């Protein structure tokens with residue numbers, strides 16, 4: 570079996586595979602597998618859940634997962650495969666893990682221009698989510714030996730494709746509204762993008778530019794009030810448990826106190842409880858270790874006082 574096939578088999582088993590793209594090396598996992606996605610955050614040692622980019626092997630494959638707007642289609646026709654990531658609305662039945670979207674109703678998508686990356690995704694038969702292959706807070710990697718040095722013991726396979734030709738991360742554009750918004754400058758120059766779709770909002774340069782509130786937010790916040798470190802369930806509350814629970818939890822992040830399982834379930838379960846008949850959500854205490862740091866970070870943000878309560 571060749572190495573790419575081996576990588577594809579590992580991805581399907583929920584394992585982590587580092588692969589080259591034209592921008593930087595990516596730390597990849599099956600985008601549709603919650604636990605595999607959670608293990609990316611574990612391997613990177615990320616204290617926060619940032620949303621991830623889902624990588625596709627063809628333009629057609631995309632349509633099952635996100636709403637492709639006419640503006641997005643224009644950019645795809647012009648620049649894919651290449652160093653351009655588009656943030657689009659998830660489709661209702663999108664199979665990509667909510668954790669990869671950090672609970673948002675959007676998904677970042679990209680088709681890399683690298684034969685190993687494309688072949689790996691195609692053989693795996695699923696989109697592959699991949700942040701840059703480096704520990705949290707360190708710089709991205711552009712060669713396989715660099716990856717081996719910093720993540721070698723945390724991943725199941727590193728595919729060596731030589732040095733990355735672009736060497737910086739992809740340009741990220743938010744396309745859920747028009748005009749488009751530049752979320753991250755990167756490997757594809759903004760001037761080239763603007764030649765195709767006209768002016769793009771640059772939050773760094775145009776702080777006055779009109780945009781809808783929350784448009785740039787990359788954090789999911791449930792509509793309902795959230796109470797953290799809750800050891801009891803009050804009238805009207807939904808209770809999201811962790812570990813053994815003396816009373817009936819509405820849902821449990823992990824009955825066996827497994828933090829990777831809890832991370833995998835977090836956003837999906839918050840979405841499930843953020844609805845009638847519940848008036849608020851109570852969440853059990855989560856230990857501050859391993860992925861517990863990122864879980865606590867996220868539920869603390871979710872618990873900020875709400876301005877409006879329905």
Ligand code: TXA
Nearest residue numbers: 592594595620621622656675676677700701738739787
């Ligand atoms: O070149 C690249 O983009 C590399 C290769 C591996 O493809 N990947 C990469 O991933 O740089 P990462 O996770 O290091 O950066 C992804 C960026 C972050 O700034 C993240 O906030 C943004 O994309 N992003 C992802 N999904 C998003 C979403 N739904 N809404 C807003 N921003 C999103």
Ligand code: MG
Nearest residue numbers: 700701709738
């Ligand atoms: Mg990165």
